[in-house]
Amino acid sequence: MRLWTYHPASFRLDDPRITTIDPSRGEYWNDSSFCYEAALRKLCRLLSADLSILWCFTAPGCWVLADGAPVSVEWELDVPDEKILGFIRVWPWNNFISRSFDDADDFSEILVAGRPVTPATEISAVVRFPLSAECRIECLGKIVPPGWREELQMLRGRDRALQERYRKMYRMQAADNSASAVARKLAAQRVEYLEEGLGLV
Numbered sequence: 001m002r003l004w005t006y007h008p009a010s011f012r013l014d015d016p017r018i019t020t021i022d023p024s025r026g027e028y029w030n031d032s033s034f035c036y037e038a039a040l041r042k043l044c045r046l047l048s049a050d051l052s053i054l055w056c057f058t059a060p061g062c063w064v065l066a067d068g069a070p071v072s073v074e075w076e077l078d079v080p081d082e083k084i085l086g087f088i089r090v091w092p093w094n095n096f097i098s099r100s101f102d103d104a105d106d107f108s109e110i111l112v113a114g115r116p117v118t119p120a121t122e123i124s125a126v127v128r129f130p131l132s133a134e135c136r137i138e139c140l141g142k143i144v145p146p147g148w149r150e151e152l153q154m155l156r157g158r159d160r161a162l163q164e165r166y167r168k169m170y171r172m173q174a175a176d177n178s179a180s181a182v183a184r185k186l187a188a189q190r191v192e193y194l195e196e197g198l199g200l201v
Contacts, residue, residue, distance in 0.1 A: 001084065003056035003077045003125050006063045006143060013054075013075050014137050020052045021129045028097070035101035039093075046107060047085045047126060054129040058087070058119035063143055072143045078136035079127055087112035088124040144193060145186070152197045163198050167191055 005013070012018065023029060028036040044051055056077065057063075063072065092109040117123060131137065141149075155163050173179065173187035194200065 005056040006072045036097045038101040039097045052129045054127045056125045058123045059121045074140040076138045085126045087117045090122045
């Protein structure tokens with residue numbers, strides 16, 4: 001099954017030296033407004049897994065770019081169905097960790113019972129980490145707004161003059177003082193993305 005997951009650029013899924021995922025380093029672990037730690041421990045217990053699990057999306061393009069957030073990288077995985085520990089309904093899970101935890105609470109609305117599962121933005125998959133040898137991994141690069149990757153792929157097959165025209169266009173947008181600060185910042189980031197992807201200097 002094809003899955004997608006997102007991580008800081010410093011965390012590479014294909015690095016054999018990385019053999020565990022430590023959830024205590026996540027932003028919600030010590031946040032008293034969430035019951036994330038207790039809920040995750042119960043979830044892993046129900047899935048017969050330890051805490052070193054990889055959260056994935058079953059549909060692409062689900063990660064939302066947050067202004068000022070660390071650069072994240074998108075990974076596409078192809079995981080045999082039997083290697084997927086379970087499927088999670090995103091909104092019931094998010095609602096659950098946002099309130100007081102009770103170990104007696106029912107997880108039936110959170111865990112998807114049957115298989116096969118139809119991929120959807122509201123369904124996540126949990127995979128044991130490190131990944132088994134049967135799993136295929138591909139790094140798709142930095143997360144970028146919709147359309148950026150498609151444009152880069154198009155330009156890779158075109159002549160350098162066209163590539164330079166696109167770079168010039170976005171540079172002009174980045175320097176346009178009549179545009180909003182957000183628009184100028186996005187244009188500047190797009191210049192960097194094209195330069196990096198096309199090898200422009």
